[in-house]
Amino acid sequence: MEIVLWGVRGSISSPSPTTQFYGANTTCIEVRTDNNDLLIFDAGSGLHHLGTTLPDSGVCHLFLSHGHADHIQGLGFFKPIHNPNWTIHVYVPASLKRVVKNFFDGKTFPVMFKQLRSKIVQHIVTPGKVINVSKRKNNPIKVKPFLGNHPGGSVAYKVYADESVFLYSGDHEITSDPVVRSNTFELLSRIDVAVVDAAYGKDDYHEGWGHSKWEDWVELAARAKVPCLVLSHHMQDRSDKELDDLQDTVMPKTSGSSDLYNRVYVAKEGLRFIPKKDTSFIPQRSDWMFEFVENLGIHKDESIILDRILATSREITQADAGTVFLVENNQLVFAYTHNDTLFPADSSYKHAYVNVRLPISLDSIAGYVASTGKTLNIPDVETLPKDLPYHFNDSFDKATGYQSKSMLVMPFFDRNKNLLGVLQLINSINPRSKKIQAFDINMENNVRLLAREAANVLEISGILRKNIYRMLKVIAIHDPTETGPHAERVGAISAELYQRWAEKHQKTPDEIRFFKGQIRLASMLHDVGKVGISDLILKKKARLTEEEYITMRNHTRLGASLLSSETKDITELAHDVALHHHQKWNGQGYVGSDDSDRLEGTSIPLVARIAAIADVFDALVSSRCYKNAWSFEEARLFLNREAGQHFDPLLVECFNDIFDLIHKIYERFPDVATA
Structure with missing residues (x-):
């Protein structure tokens, strides 16, 4: 059994900037059994959004607690009710036997009951009498109605299915009357999940208005040992901040304890509960996006930021796979990818160097989104109409055996509305x-919010990267070997070397992500000091004289001095790389034109020991005017021969571990041919 909340407000829908996180729709709850039976409790405005996710045919069972407007206002906008391929069983108490017909009277709603195209079957429920929704021997479904305490009457329902019990108590007031409290306690007994009317707190409670205080529900649920209590039917003016505070109030009672009872959650649209499996669920606060952006903002490296954006997007949508495309030279560049089916999450970095580009055109799904700025939410790519301008390219699926079905593809823009890229979730x-489902409207809205905020962080990181590229262009004017691709490769190799070293030293994932990004950027600036070396030396095609070589060695000190005033987040690492990347493990390297500051072994900063390997390897496998390029294997063997002499032997071992990945880095950042 799975329970999904589609509407959590009471009295009236309340869309506003202060209610967008927990949701503004009035009550509607979806219950799915393991046999895919669909039960719906109440028809508030959330019913509309539920209806948009349903297929073109089916059967559902709609249980109404009472006939007040906020619990039936979604009926007319429920897509299946206008579809002849749907059968809708409606369950109401005798006092509401005409509630559906009265709603569709042409006055309350412009469509008459006789104009409805679905097959509607009405059932009268009697409190205390069990309803057999499904009589199959294997996994039957039973629903038992109970009389609630509400002006005009109301009905609560217990659902018995999949060896679990779910309670929905819509409008119900727990008073000081011992009989009411005893009946409510009995209602809460022997259940797994309860969604209840907790419109009030003790400070704003109105006796006789038909709604309960959350404190009463928490007290009685604790006594009844309810595993999972969900406080719903929020007052229309209850803000996200107030509901955050309520969640903070009830969570201390429910977290940090081995006791599985009395887990209390504040209802939020889109929340899903699985009885007997969700007792460890930790609810998000409405400021989850602020925390996401704050955590994302500590990273300066684009690759790390993309990884975090993709990971969080997949987390909030349960997406199996995803890709981020970035715009580069009017093309979509395959920038980062995750795929839990094809490769584990902790190896996704190995797929960060795929050099795939797509034209920004209407014929591909990602290209269409980039061209039009529109989001595409596709339930099944295999059933796309043939007359659409875009189509699904199944070449990747055929090559890997993967099966893409549902897709959510969304553009993201900078502050000036310029397209930065496309986020594709699969x-x-x-x-x-564990089956593939469509991305629902709540997922789409959350991803849209995430994409907007993440784009701002990407834009800021892009400014830093552009500044680094400007510095690299200045260096390249003086030394043609110091190209952008060379710096990218040294940065990428350094980053991956660090990750392997950090994994061996059991560093935390957060620490690895942070320093990996910093090391990538710092290593790209390893030769920035060459801007202070004469072109006559840097561009000389013959072997340098002893005097020229000593002058050249000064680029390490010059680089360190230049970086002392650069972006402070990477200053220390970049300074260490520039100053020490020509040190040697055996102490025979150099810093500047003299040998006074020689270091050896682990006294050489780790980042410099890493960059030394990356820089030498790239120099060996690259063509120069004075030498031919070595093969990758020749260069690797050289590093291994120099392990313990020139290079840190443990880092050389790490290099061997990631050697397959090194090839991918060179595919991603090839040298640009010059005329």
Whole structure:
């Protein structure tokens, strides 16, 4: 059994900037059994959004707690009710036997009941009498109605299915009357998940208005040992901040304890609960995006930022796979990818160097999104109409055996509305059935919010990267070997070397991500000091004289002095790289024109020992006017021969571990041919 909240407000829908996180729709709850039976409790405005996710045919069972407007206002906008391929069983108490017909009277709603195209079957429920929704012997479904305490009457429902019990208590007031409290306690007994009317707190409670205080529910649920209590039917003016505060109030009662009882959550649209499996669920606060951006903002490296954007997007949508495309020279560049089916999450960095480019055109899905700025939410790519301008390219699926089905593809822009890239998520996985599902509207809205905020962080990181490239262009004017691709390769090799070293030293994932990004950027600036060396030396095609060589060695000190005033986040690492990347493990390297500051072994900063390997390897496998390029294997063997002499032997071992990845880096950052 899976329970999904589509509407959590009471009285009236309340869309506003202060209610967008927990949701503004009135009550509607979806219950899915393991046999895919669909039960719906109440028809508030959330029913509309549920309807948009349903297929073109089917059967559902709609249970109404009572006939007040906020619990039936979604009926007219429920897509299946206008579809002849749907059968809708409606369950109401006798007092509401005409509620659906009265709603569709042409006055309350412009469509008459007789104009509805679905097959509607009405059932009268009697409190205390069990309803057999499904009589199959294997996994039957039973629903038992109970009388609630609300002006005009209301009905609560218990659902018995999949060896679990779910309670929905819509409008119900727990008073000081011992009988009411006893009946409510009995209602809460022997259940797994309860979604209840907790419109009030003790400070704003209105006796006799038909709604309960959350404190009463928490008290009785604790006594009844309810594993999972969900406080819903929020008052229309209850802000996200107030609901955050409520969640903070009830969470100390429910977290940090081995006791599985009395887990209390504040209802939020889109939340899903699986009885007996969700007792460890930690709810998000409405400021989750602020925390995401704050955590993302500590990273300056584009690759790390893209990885975090993709990981978080997949987390909030249960997506099996995803790709970030960035715009470069009017093309979409395949920038980062995750795919849990094809490769584990901790190896996704190995796929960060794929050199794939797509034209920004209407014929591909990502290209269409980039061209039009529109989001595409595709339930099944295999059923796309043939007359659409875009189509699904299945070449990747055929090559890998992967099966793409549902897709959510969204553009993201900078502050000036310039396209930065496209975020593509693939195959949302239902946590209950483990089957592929469509991306729902809540997922789409959350990803849109994430993409907007993440684009700002990407834009800031892009400024830093542009500044680094400007410095590299200045260096290249003096030394043609110091190209952008060379710096990218040295940065990438250094970053991956660090990751392998950090994994061997059991560093935390957060620490690895942070320093990996910093080391990439710092290593790209390893030869920045060459801007202070004469072109006559840098561009000389013959072997340098002893005097010229001593002058050349000064680029390490010059670089360190230049970086002392650069971006402070990477200053220390970049300074160490520039100053020490020509040190040797055996102490025979250099810093500047003299030998006074020679270091050896681990006294050489780690980042400099890493950059030394990356720089030498790239120099060996690259063509120069005075030498031919070595093969990758020849260069690797040289590094191994120099392990313990020139290079840190452990880092050489790490280099051997990632040697396959080194090839990918060179595919991603090839040298640019010159005329």
